[in-house]
Amino acid sequence: METRRGARMVIDPKVRQVGFVTPGSELGRPAAPEPPGAAAPVPVVANSPSPVIIPLLLIPDTSSLRTTPLPVPSPPSRRVVAAPPADDSMPLGSYNPSDAILGSSQGSSERTGNNDKHGSAPTDSLADMSLSNASTLAIRLEGLNVTNDGISNVLSTSTVRSAVAAAPTSVEHAFQTSSGQGIIGSVPAVSVDMAAAANPQADPRPMPLKDRTSKAERRAIQEAQRAAKAAAKGVGTDIAAIADGNVANEVKSSKPSSQKKGLSEKKPAVFSDKKPVVSSDKKPVVSSDKKSAEKASEKDKRKDIPAPRMQFDDEQRVAKAKRRSLIEQTEAKNRVELFRHLPQFLHGTQLPSLESKFFHEDPLHPHPSVFQVGLQYLTREIVGGNARCIAMLMAFRDMINDYSTPMEKTLVRDLTAKINSHVSFLITCRPISISMGNAIKFLKTRIASLPVTVSEFEAKHSLILEIDRFIQEKIVFADNEIVKHAVTKIRDGDVLLTHGSSCVVEMILVRAFELGKKFQVVVIDSRPRLEGKGLLRRLLGKGLHCTYTHINAASYAMQGVTRVFLGAASVLSNGTVYSRVGTACVAMVAHALGVPVMICCETYKFHERVQLDSICSNELGDPDALVEVHGRKDVYSLRGWADSKHLHVLNLMYDATPADYVSMIITELGMVPPTSVPVILREYRKVPYVM
């Protein structure tokens, strides 16, 4: 039973393609199952720090768009491989390459298959792809063989598998500790279940075997893995041990933040109801035949599993959460059925209750700066991914500055707890964005990795520096870089189209204008927030030539447009762009008319999650905003809609743009196709995070 589910979880895009799925995200992915498998052990043996290898692979990729053989994001399955031999230890660096390639192989093999069947992928590009893929993979294989002749050649796929499988797990730990985000990647995978674990193993072989590996088979594989591990253990153990400790720490710390829960949910989120079952199912299988030591680590592992994201249709949990929250929240009535799992509170009740608590003394009470930021989130005075993230980080900076460790507590733990409570306060004000989640993770990782010996002052100082650096490097410099890259894509005579108001896009347009490029801008706006107006006014103030229209006219406005620049709240690892609602529509129209769509997004907003639709994770705005028309007091047909049982008003804040509508994602690292997002996630993330 579970087996099947797990398997489906991995392949599922096929099923979901009907709706908002991103078949195109697989377009560019390599279609060679074997080589990666073989390639995997390389790092294990070579034990070389991955950052050295990877950039070589990546950098050429950035220039070419679709044909790059970038690994496919199929984190759940790949992580699952990692999951079972949880305790095993392997050197840190070895993990990534193998992992990546492994992942790519699986995903691609399945997905290309899918594409073929459904015919959703343009055949020529597919052929293209496979060609290039094959070649690159071959290259990789070569390289691997060179470094690693003995093993990869000798081992059969299954044994290779096991070795590979052994490797990632330990690395998983190390990775997690080092880069807070690793957890997120790995965690949901763990919960997926054994079936899924089995799945990748079968992967390189012909398809049908996939989800039919029996328990016995799996066990055999595990045994093999363990054997392989045992060999590798010698070196790796201590590292892993340390890593483990850290992981536990980090995990504990990061768990309470429901943001993390939210973010860490990948595909499983779609099946959220199944998840607990799955994980519980997994326990007996794994732990029964493991040694006690392994059991312990298994427990650790389980701690990694985030509690499922808060589902707001679960009344008990909601009630519980409410009791803990500082803000009085009244659930909105008439919530749209499909979106009941998202928080939706009566607008207008939160602010007064929060204001009245302003001066209260309460252990829950947040730091003034955080309180202020929370208020600003609540009233939508700070909007936009970057602004919110910066505001939050600055508030945390203030908080850390004012922080002093209480007696009999350690800074690392107490501060982490403090940050957690502050984060949950911010969440009650407004659900935090993915970028903020990444920033929080970063901060927590920094805290967790503080040496014990450091004095409080030094620790605070270093944390503040880290925050400053994060803002500078990840946001400010990143934006500048993006602008630099993007401006090269603007030529004289271009007609550029943008939607809503993205600060990066605005910077790009202004910069291009300052460079003397002659182009026109079409600003597409949408109700109810009409953010485009602000952008429009600022652009006009600078003297740009603009056209303003609403999204209803997108299909017309798109004619004659040469490029579409869009901002993003996040880019997910399957290339899906999670952005202000309306973006998907604009991108789709552009795609239909063959206009290239450039997404401008800093890499700190990237996330490992895979999201196929806009339902499982989104944010609901104030439905009244839709009902009322600004400046039109005569439009009142929907007054009092809340009293009608038959009407549900849905004001979604975000939507997911499938990767195949996206031509290019402009990041500070260069311009990459949406398929390369996982590479960036994997390779660039950890470097600054580990340090």
Next chain:
Amino acid sequence: MGPIMKFQVVVLAGGMSKKLFPLVSKDVPKALLPVGNRPVLSYVLELLEANNLKDLIVVVAGEDAAVRVGGWITEAYDGRLHVEVAAVSEDIGTADALRAVLHRLVVDDVLVVSGDIVSDVPLGAIAAAHRRKRAVLTAMLCSSPSASTAEAISSTGKDKAKKPSPIDIVGLDTSHQHLLFLASGTQVDKDVKIRRSLIRVVDQMEIHMDLMDAHLYAFNRAILQEVLELCQGIKSIKQDLVPYLVRSQSKFGAIASGDTQTEAVGKTPNKDDSGQPQTPMQDIVPLPQHILPGVLHPASLELTCCVYIASEGKYCSRVNSIQTYGDINRDVAGELVFLTGYTVSNQNNVIHPTAEIGSKTTVGPQCMVGDGSKLGDKCSVKKSIVGRHCRIGSNVKIINSVVMNHVTVEDGCLIQGSVICSNVHLQERANLKDCQVGAGYIITANSEHKAEALSKREKS
């Protein structure tokens, strides 16, 4: 842990108020003027206490007054509040008073409260609005007494000989969050002049006459200090400081942050009333940007003045004239009785258990009788407040009046719409209508007064 939420509170308790003559005297500074049998300052202090603001600086004009106020505070709030009483010389403006305690302000923001406010607005909301906007100044506005009352004031000709004018003229943006203009009604002679540049920036500006400045402000401390130090010409918060800050909005920042949230301000340059402080303010150097909070994002460089408009249900009023004094007393005895903390009897009035009330005496609803007061037979008290230890004879009618402590009223007196201060002696069958009687005054028997302010001249 320092002050809560990085807010410090300064209460400007004032000293002697000319407007409240003859109620206020040397013995009874304005802060201790009884409202509902409690000093008016106690309402502010309790409001602050209810909002968990327990570290206060109370500024009192005049040494004597400061001693008295300080004495009262230590007696009444010992252990509950931590109050520093600062004395400043009399006859200085509110901004000067603030300047005097400037050095004690250390944290981010300062809440400046006038000591004569009777209100139940949530201070947290003001502070939150202030923080939310990162404002330089947040002023609380409340709806001013209705137009009819304003008419009544002027028609009585008590304190405003001019034609009826609104209490304050307030300019707001359409979102009702930003303060674009503020002038007190008495300052504006004929026209309100508003710069065209202002209108150009904000598109729309609403001029409100129905709002009143409640003299409750939140200031950004850094900017407040800067401004007060740089411009010694600023004397009064309401007349100089606030308009100055409001005007400064246009000079710095004024970055359009949203559609309607642009702000910039200009103001009538030729105000005769406050022309004198105008001149020194011309050569004020622009505020250095580095003191502005949150410099990281250009959008945060705004210098904004915000308002918090008290919601309809909330009460907010200031004891700043005889008229308001009477009104507030009535309100406090009536619907606002919860502010005083007294328990209300079945008859909807507050009679202290130690008060003695003679036979056939009626104390109507919305009345208060303080402890130890004695009322004779066949008296009638309607909509009035009788203070502590008063001795009131028989057949006395007290209507719509405030009788303070230790007042002796002999038989057959009629007191209507009047304020009788402490230790006043009313001899038999005195008849007072719309009078204010200063402390210690003796009103002779059978005398009749109408709309007069009576006080002992010789003493003062």
